[in-house]
Structures are given as C-alpha cells and as structure tokens.
Amino acid sequence: MRVGVITFPGTLDDRDAARAVVAGGSEAVLLWHADADLKNVDAVILPGGFSYGDYLRCGAISRFAPVMQLVIEAAGKGMPVLGICNGFQVLCESHLLPGALTRNSDLHFLCRDQEIEIVNNSTPWTTSYKAGEKIVIPLKNGEGSFQCDDKTLAELEGEGRIIARYVGQNPNGSRNLIAGITNARGNVVGLMPHPEHAINELTGPSAQGLGFFTSILNAMVK
Amino acid sequence: MAKIVVDVMLKPEILDPQGNAVASALPRLGFSFAKSVRQGKRFEIEVEGEPTAAQLAEVEKAAEVLLSNPVIENYVVRVEK
Numbered sequence: 001m002r003v004g005v006i007t008f009p010g011t012l013d014d015r016d017a018a019r020a021v022v023a024g025g026s027e028a029v030l031l032w033h034a035d036a037d038l039k040n041v042d043a044v045i046l047p048g049g050f051s052y053g054d055y056l057r058c059g060a061i062s063r064f065a066p067v068m069q070l071v072i073e074a075a076g077k078g079m080p081v082l083g084i085c086n087g088f089q090v091l092c093e094s095h096l097l098p099g100a101l102t103r104n105s106d107l108h109f110l111c112r113d114q115e116i117e118i119v120n121n122s123t124p125w126t127t128s129y130k131a132g133e134k135i136v137i138p139l140k141n142g143e144g145s146f147q148c149d150d151k152t153l154a155e156l157e158g159e160g161r162i163i164a165r166y167v168g169q170n171p172n173g174s175r176n177l178i179a180g181i182t183n184a185r186g187n188v189v190g191l192m193p194h195p196e197h198a199i200n201e202l203t204g205p206s207a208q209g210l211g212f213f214t215s216i217l218n219a220m221v222k
Numbered sequence: 223m224a225k226i227v228v229d230v231m232l233k234p235e236i237l238d239p240q241g242n243a244v245a246s247a248l249p250r251l252g253f254s255f256a257k258s259v260r261q262g263k264r265f266e267i268e269v270e271g272e273p274t275a276a277q278l279a280e281v282e283k284a285a286e287v288l289l290s291n292p293v294i295e296n297y298v299v300r301v302e303k
Binding site for chain 2: 056057060064092093098099100102103104105106107145147148149173
C-alpha cells in the first residue's frame with residue numbers, strides 16, 4: 001500500500017513519518033507541496049513542523065498549496081488522511097476538520113512524553129488499538145490547544161469523533177482534553193501528539209505510536 | 223494613498239493567552255489601568271488612489287478566506303486616510 005507523506009517548506013517530521021510508514025508495513029511516497037499529483041497513493045499523511053514558517057496562522061498558508069487541493073478532493077472521496085501536529089492545524093485550516101488549534105494556554109512550547117487515551121479505534125488510523133488503550137508518545141508544539149464552539153464540541157462528543165484524549169492534567173488548554181479528532185465520515189484524522197516519533201524504544205519513549213501506521217495498512221488491505 | 227486596514231481579533235469566547243500575559247505584565251511595570259487585554263492582528267493594505275467598492279468587497283473576501291480564521295476570529299475592514 002502506498003502512503004504519501006507531504007513536505008511543505010518548513011515541515012520537520014516528514015522523514016520520521018515516512019520511516020514510520022515503512023515500519024508499519026506500507027510503502028512511503030514522498031510528496032512535495034507544489035506537486036499537482038498525488039502519485040496514486042492510497043492514503044496521505046501531513047506531518048508536523050512549521051509549514052510556511054507558521055506565518056499568519058499555523059497551517060493558514062499551507063492550505064492553499066497545490067497538493068492540498070488534491071488532498072481536499074481525495075479526502076472528500078474517502079481517502080484516509082492523517083494530520084499530525086502542524087498537519088492537524090493544516091486540516092483545520094482546510095476545513096477538513098472542525099475547530100482550530102490555538103496558543104497553548106500557558107504560552108510555553110511543550111516538548112514532552114505525553115500519555116493519551118485512544119477513545120475511538122474505528123478510524124482507518126486507529127484500528128490497531130483497543131478502545132480505551134493508553135499510550136505514551138511525544139507532544140511538542142506551541143499551538144496545540146483545540147478550540148471550537150459548544151455546538152461543534154457537542155457534535156464531536158455525541159458522534160464519537162474524538163479519537164484521542166490527554167490523560168491527566170490538561171497540557172495545553174484543549175477543550176475536553178482533546179488530543180485528536182476525526183471528520184463525520186471517519187477517514188480524516190487530526191492528532192496533536194506525534195506517533196511517528198514513538199515507533200522504536202531506541203529513539204522514542206515507546207513503540208506505541210506504531211499502531212497508527214499498522215492500522216492504515218490493515219484498513220487498506222481489507 | 224489610502225490604506226485599507228483589516229483588524230483581526232480572537233472571538234470574545236476564545237481564550238487569549240497572549241492578551242492575558244500582557245494583562246498580567248502591566249501591573250508588574252506599575253501600570254494599573256487594565257481590567258483585561260485582548261491581543262489581535264492588524265493588516266495595512268495599500269492601494270492606488272481611493273479604494274473602490276469593488277476593492278473593499280475583495281478585501282472582505284480575502285479577510286474571510288485568508289486573513290482571519292472565522293472559526294476563532296472576527297475581522298473588521300475599514301479605510302484609513
């Protein structure tokens with residue numbers, strides 16, 4: 001299975017994301033923001049970093065990159081899309097996901113190992129986990145506070161669209177401890193912490209992030 | 223030359239940690255006037271001559287699509303002489 005990993009100017013985590021895709025058993029296909037071609041990928045990952053320098057708002061400029069027009073179209077047809085950290089911000093700015101990521105409530109850039117609970121294991125990116133499973137993966141961002149209006153929050157809660165929550169103290173002021181959400185169809189997932197940095201205990205706090213990448217292989221093989 | 227100004231502010235219900243940090247820094251410097259502070263963005267757009275109604279309509283559109291994120295922010299477009 002071919003999983004695309006998009007590099008924008010300022011993206012940092014594309015190499016780790018591609019490595020995680022391979023570790024999960026799929027082929028990683030590197031995509032460039034200016035590409036007008038998704039190279040026949042079966043799924044797409046928008047990795048973390050500071051695309052376009054986070055100018056204006058995180059993800060605001062990336063949304064208009066040529067490759068994103070194709071991603072938005074493909075996501076509308078059901079292609080699995082995972083946005084991690086800055087990728088999550090891009091998905092919100094693209095209106096593929098509701099809400100917005102704002103400045104951490106204490107203003108600090110956080111970089112730490114964070115426990116999260118996988119709440120929804122029915123998306124193509126989370127089937128390798130058990131519902132309620134707790135994993136520890138890195139969280140590193142300055143603008144990770146998930147905000148939305150009350151109506152949207154009620155929808156996310158009511159429709160089971162919160163896919164992961166922070167465990168313990170709220171690290172960034174996100175509403176309802178939201179670490180990740182999915183769209184109504186369930187194919188687009190945004191996640192603030194970084195599973196791609198936790199696929200091997202030698203280089204990460206755990207190997208518990210690998211499940212996102214084995215999930216996508218299973219989802220596509222079915 | 224006229225300037226079109228777009229002020230972008232977080233919606234009142236959205237937490238503004240930067241504004242709060244400024245509000246708590248002011249009294250430390252001896253300024254006691256502030257009950258609260260909200261921080262926003264200001265865009266200054268120069269156009270040739272007087273802005274036309276069509277230009278202002280375009281700026282409104284750009285403010286909606288790019289300059290602000292309507293999920294969390296409000297904007298106001300005005301002309302400054």
